Amino acid sequence: MNNNREHRHLSEIGVVKLVTLLQEGHSQQEVARRLGVSQSVVSRAWRRYRETGIYHRRQGQGRKRKTTYAEDRLLRISAKRKRFCTARELKNDLQLATGTTVSTDTIRRRLSEAELKPYRPATGPVLTAAHRRARLQFTHRHADLQIEDWRHVFFTDESRFCLSTNDRRRREFGGGQVNDLFNVPYKKWNGLVVDQLWFGVESLLRIVPTWDDIIVPVVETFGAIHGPGFVFMHDNARPHIANVVRQELVAANINVLEWPPRSPDLNPIEHLWDNLDRKIRALENPPRTLHELSIRLQEVWTAIHQEEIAALIKSMPSRIADCIRARGGHTRY
Missing domain, CATH: 1.10.10.10 (Winged helix-like DNA-binding domain superfamily/Winged helix DNA-binding domain)
Known part of the structure; x- marks a missing residue:
């Protein structure tokens, strides 16, 4: 340390x-x-x-210690119970409870002595009781699947990649005012929609404008080659569950894996999106045009080792087990 x-x-x-x-x-x-x-x-x-x-x-x-053993213990308990509290809040709570006045630096030192370090909290979608039930039902239905079974699943997902670093999401302090002085004009979003598709350990990266460019030339083609064991997975984004998409998949005799809502942690592709984005941002000469961005995305994707993708597919039984242990809640993934 x-x-x-x-x-x-x-x-x-x-x-x-x-x-x-x-x-x-x-x-x-x-x-x-x-x-x-x-x-x-x-x-x-x-x-x-x-x-x-x-x-x-x-x-x-x-120098004489400002806090007693009991006060140090109170600070530790308060920090563990109120995980998002600040050093100033702990200082005020200590003063209110014991009358002892210390600085925020002293509070931080006491927490450091107890090996309580600040961490950035994990983020995830809000899960209602209905979402948890759906996730739990899904994981129980697929708890017995082995790695070989998951190799027959055609995982898909999509993400946006833009040339600007903030993706047009501006912040303001003290907001809430609807006023021309605070109204930030923006340009049209300048980026690419990228679809990521897996079939076993084989992988594709497609930069496409619409879902029509995925269903017929990719999904139906792979489904016809693989045969009856082929299973297609996509999330519950509105374009995916549209009637025209459902009808197209039924007409092509594509078996669709019913995916629980708000479950990105169960889709191993999410890890590669993060990997892809970090490698693009780390380039010495970042792309300046959409054409350059498209080329760089393909180059970075091609450089990803198939062993890394295979390892993510092998994590599916562990993801399922973690979700069951969490009773449908968030997992470590």
């Missing part, structure tokens, strides 16, 4: 880790690097432990 700023002291938990690492044979320099402190801190703590056998600092050393 490397910190940007080295600390002068270690918490009792930190000293326990320090002693354990040194007893395992690690050098003081390596332990200091892993704990994010200077080597002198490691040396002092190790010498104190060998002399006294204790992990905490001796009484009377350093």
